[in-house]
Amino acid sequence: MPDPIKLALISPRGPLYRHRTGIWKKSLRYAPLTLTTLASLIPADVPVDLTLIDEGVTTIPDGIDADLVGLSAITGTAPRAYELADRFRARGVPVVLGGVHPTLLPDEAARHADAVVVGYAEDTFPQLLRDFGAGALRARYDQAPDLDLGGRPFPRRDLLPGGRHALLHTIEATRGCVHRCEFCVVPSAWGRPLQRPVVEVVDDLRQMAARRVVFLDLNPIADVAYAKELFEALVPLRLTWGGLATTLIGRDPELLELAARSGCRGLLIGFESLAPDVLRGTSKAFNAQQDYRALVGALHAHGIAVMGCFVFGFDGDTAETFEATADFVHDADIDLPRYAILTPFPGTPLYARLEREGRIRTRDWSLYDGQHAVFEPARMSAAELERRTEATWKRTYRLRGIAKRLAGARVQLPVAIAANLGYRYYARNLHRFYTCDWPGFRAAA
Ligand code: SF4
Known part of the structure; x- marks a missing residue:
């Protein structure tokens, strides 16, 4: 069995929703599904040591040890996602960008990433992890149009830190x-x-x-x-x-x-x-x-x-x-x-x-x-x-x-x-x- 991939999946903060200094009260926050859904898509044949970070409710640890970083961005958080991506890549850590903003502007996202996931990730994310494990990461992964949501694993809500969201x-x-x-x-x-x-x-x-x-x-x-x-x-x-x-x-x-x-x-x-x-x-x-x-x-x-x-x-x-x-x-x-x-x-x-x-x-x-x-x-x-x-x-x-x-x-x-x-x-x-x-x-x- 190869060593597990140290994977950090991060939802970057926006000015409205952020840890400590955000304007949006914790009492109004609910747990996002993106990170937990991505976590559920990790295939059994790819050993992964996973860290999930919702930057809206927690701080990214200094010097986080990762082999691969995945960032999911909406338009409002895209600049923060790019800033983090540039920082990780400067340290030699490969970065994958996905989510609604990279889906709409994949060429822009590609300037800050080693790979861009376009569209939903149900079929592409497992493939991306297998490719990474084999040292063959591709620059772009597009979800095929025949996506079916049936038979998918359930989101790994157990991986989110407790007590940070009003509605988990x-x-x-x-x-x-x-x-x-x-x-x-x-x-x-x-x-x-x-x-x-x-x-x-x-x-x-x-x-x-x-x-x-x-x-x-x-x-x-x-x-x-x-x-x-x-x-x-x-x-x-x-x-x-x-x-x-x-x-x-x-x-x-x-x-x-x-x-x-x-x-x-x-x-x-x-x-x-x-x-x-x-x-x-x-x-x-x-x-x-x-x-x-x-x-x-x-x-x-x-x-x-x-x-x-x-x-x-x-x-x-x-x-x-x-x-x-x-x-x-x-x-x-x-x-x-x-x-x-x-x-x-x-x-x-x-x-x-x-x-x-x-x-x-x-x-x-x-x-x-x-x-x-x-x-x-x-x-x-x-x-x-x-x-x-x-x-x-x-x-x-x-x-x-x-x-x-x-x-x-x-x-x-x-x-x-x-x-x-x-x-x-x-x-x-x-x-x-x-x-x-x-x-x-x-x-x-
Ligand atoms: S397209 Fe659908 S989801 Fe979007 S604003 Fe209109 S009704 Fe709402």
Whole structure:
């Protein structure tokens, strides 16, 4: 048997999510699945001595001893991933880069890596490790389009350090999305939607033996028949779960009822905008046909709290948009409102359009975090967009506003109160983040 490969898999930090100096409270963090999924893909015939490091919750040990380093990056963490990669390679340690950003910009990633994994890693990562063990690492590994999620090993959640995430039990049943919203990286990076067999999702949940779980699926209700089968299968497990859904869940009372019966107690929903023209313009026209207020009411009636996400900076947005949105979330009793600045992630149709129009302000990917204006808005300045977004966060998370919304919603109150106080902290500290005087920000930027 050859000596084990000393492999370090690292999820680099971003300014928002980071150990000690991050703006995002631990109480709001859930365990990522990327590292634990990669760990599960290590083939039995390749001996590996593995270290997993989520830099959002821990520090990379000085002089870490590794034969190979794998870094997974989203756009906002790409500069940090490249910085780490350059440092490891200067020490003679080969580096592999993967994740959504290297998938969208593999040539850029290749300048900082010995190998780039493009797309999902289910089939390529085991091959990469075998090649490395044989001294034949290739420069690029592309996942073949016929990927099947059935029969895969379950994520190695046991390898994550305990006590660092509020929610350790994360899972996915599906990947990808059927829609093609102009700003979203999902269709560009990941292609067609994929599903795990429901029986395997249930087995994974049984093995986790957790009472509270988070589904990280981006759109688990895209295939309604699959979603109903999944929710039916969850009922006997008597779980409490949270996850994501589109507004289309409101169109199918049976699906909503089943979601509630299966233990759903919270859903993150991308409302994005209140303006039908804006929604149509960004290819999320299905939202324009939904009655948001009725949907929030229906979710509350089923005991489901709503994390409502709104985006500012669309071409149709004006100064009035911010106030109207804050008024709406207040009146509709949205449990946990969240605001993002429109971000043209590279590889998306939005990025291509804004680049054609000469409106991209910076390619400093560390600012592509949903809270910086990295493009020229159509009807206000970038500074105004940031200022008004911050003011809207602050207004929404005034104590009186929180009390009014939660008293109206009356759903999952202990969790909702804790989460609102966490978001209030975030809202009240955003100005430090914008002006980059957050401790440690400069070091990472
Ligand atoms: S519905 Fe959501 S996940 Fe699907 S493409 Fe649109 S923004 Fe992305």
